[in-house]
Amino acid sequence: MYEEIIKLSLSGCAVKDYGNLKFEDLPDDEPFGSTKRPRAVGLANKQVADAVQRVKNDGHTCVMLGGDHSLAIGSIHGHAACRPELKVVWVDAHADINTPLTSPTGNIHGQPMSYLIHELCAKIPHMPSFSWIKPCIAAKDIVYIGLRDVDPEEHYILKHLGIKTFSMTEVDSLGIAKVMEQTCDYISSKIKNPIHLSYDIDALDPSVAPATGTPVIGGLTYREGIYITEYLCQTGLLSAIDLVEVNPKQAKREEEVHWTANAAVDLVLGCFGRVREG
Numbered sequence: 001m002y003e004e005i006i007k008l009s010l011s012g013c014a015v016k017d018y019g020n021l022k023f024e025d026l027p028d029d030e031p032f033g034s035t036k037r038p039r040a041v042g043l044a045n046k047q048v049a050d051a052v053q054r055v056k057n058d059g060h061t062c063v064m065l066g067g068d069h070s071l072a073i074g075s076i077h078g079h080a081a082c083r084p085e086l087k088v089v090w091v092d093a094h095a096d097i098n099t100p101l102t103s104p105t106g107n108i109h110g111q112p113m114s115y116l117i118h119e120l121c122a123k124i125p126h127m128p129s130f131s132w133i134k135p136c137i138a139a140k141d142i143v144y145i146g147l148r149d150v151d152p153e154e155h156y157i158l159k160h161l162g163i164k165t166f167s168m169t170e171v172d173s174l175g176i177a178k179v180m181e182q183t184c185d186y187i188s189s190k191i192k193n194p195i196h197l198s199y200d201i202d203a204l205d206p207s208v209a210p211a212t213g214t215p216v217i218g219g220l221t222y223r224e225g226i227y228i229t230e231y232l233c234q235t236g237l238l239s240a241i242d243l244v245e246v247n248p249k250q251a252k253r254e255e256e257v258h259w260t261a262n263a264a265v266d267l268v269l270g271c272f273g274r275v276r277e278g
């Protein structure tokens, strides 16, 4: 991922590398109910939240390179501590809004949004090393793009809270340009709020980004994925970006790692002004 930093530097952006966060291995991190590795994930996200808050206090646009999507807990929490009026654009095949009680797998990468949303606060049990997390966004502050693998309980939550979603059906029916126009009208209707873009690489079709943990066919083309970043960049409102779920270990062969990493690099470059016209 250092390629990102080099390329961003080359493209004229002032880049400050805040370094890698070191997450200690917790051997006896027993599940909390069905929720796996609660202490490791809770402690890691506290570090992420503090780091993102440092970056935002320094006045930068923050880029958090994951790791899995559970890290969005800390990233959005830390960002909201500086910019409480932020809006979230969540680009993903999945909604990642299971609560610990609805999750079918107990994997926290499928749950991050549930810890952050005010309206779900009462549905979240107290968990070890999660007590520092305070809900910081409202359902109306969120837009999803790229959904195509949503659990029934997640679907109920999305509908019940009236959260704005553009699934792959809407991407097909409207086209990505209309989706982005409607996304920005929805989040910036009255005032221009800072945008937190949380980009799960599995939003892209597995033919483009195969090296990821939960690939789902029928995803965004490379061009649609890049268009999202170019469109949000030109709003001038991008305040923090998560680029997560790139996982070389999931590649079947070396070239799949390159395809996935190259797509991730290009997505970040799109967020910082790289346009395809040259």
Ligand SMILES: CN[C@](CCCC[B-](O)(O)O)(CCN1CCCCC1)C(=O)O
Pocket (backbone or CB within 6 Å): 068, 069, 070, 092, 093, 094, 095, 096, 098, 103, 104, 105, 106, 107, 109, 110, 111, 149, 150, 151, 200, 202, 213, 214, 245
């Ligand atoms: C859709 N929900 C899943 C996937 C979460 C993906 C997280 B991401 O960060 O990569 O987006 C999957 C649940 N299904 C697994 C297969 C059997 C049916 C349930 C979950 O584990 O909650």
Ligand SMILES: [Mn+2]
Pocket (backbone or CB within 6 Å): 068, 069, 109, 213, 214, 245
């Ligand atoms: Mn994942």
Ligand SMILES: [Mn+2]
Pocket (backbone or CB within 6 Å): 069, 092, 094, 096, 109, 200, 245
């Ligand atoms: Mn995700």
Ligand SMILES: [Mn+2]
Pocket (backbone or CB within 6 Å): 092, 093, 094, 200, 202, 203, 214, 245
């Ligand atoms: Mn996903």
